[in-house]
Amino acid sequence: MTAPKLPGSSRLLKATRNRWAAFWASPPAKAVDLDADLPRLIRWAQATDEHDRAAETVRQARLVRGSMGQPVLNPLVAYLAQLEQTIRAAEDAFGMTPAARMRLKLDPPTGEEADPVDELQRRRSARRAAG
Numbered sequence: 001m002t003a004p005k006l007p008g009s010s011r012l013l014k015a016t017r018n019r020w021a022a023f024w025a026s027p028p029a030k031a032v033d034l035d036a037d038l039p040r041l042i043r044w045a046q047a048t049d050e051h052d053r054a055a056e057t058v059r060q061a062r063l064v065r066g067s068m069g070q071p072v073l074n075p076l077v078a079y080l081a082q083l084e085q086t087i088r089a090a091e092d093a094f095g096m097t098p099a100a101r102m103r104l105k106l107d108p109p110t111g112e113e114a115d116p117v118d119e120l121q122r123r124r125s126a127r128r129a130a131g
Contacts, residue, residue: 001029004038006045016049028095028106037094044090051083 003024009017023029023041032041054076066072095101 001025001032004034007042008046012045012049013052015052016045019048020045023094023096026096028101028104031095031104031106040090041094044087044094047083047086047090051080051087054080054083 001024003021006012006017006020009020032038058074058076058080061074062077063071064074091097092100092103095104095106
């Protein structure tokens with residue numbers, strides 16, 4: 001499926017634009033109803049962009065000065081946790097993880113597109129069966 005236009009994409013990180021394109025090239029994208037689902041997917045992309053930006057800020061300054069000058073954990077850490085909940089909910093809803101794809105009963109990719117986690121599990125099972 002061709003990726004729909006991501007509003008404000010020129011202001012988003014390259015990683016976000018790549019993530020958007022990768023989702024639309026994936027098997028779960030085939031199950032998307034653009035009229036119903038596009039706004040939520042746009043929020044997911046914007047949340048991932050915001051997460052990447054906030055995470056970089058936290059990496060640069062994990063501790064900041066509190067109101068009394070004491071070192072405190074950067075308040076953006078709480079914001080990151082909030083963004084992660086938003087991102088995780090969308091990933092579950094749209095089959096962006098191996099467990100979500102299984103739960104949604106989406107056909108697994110084949111060949112070179114195979115999920116590396118699924119491939120690892122298949123190899124482990126084959127080794128156990130071989131003894």
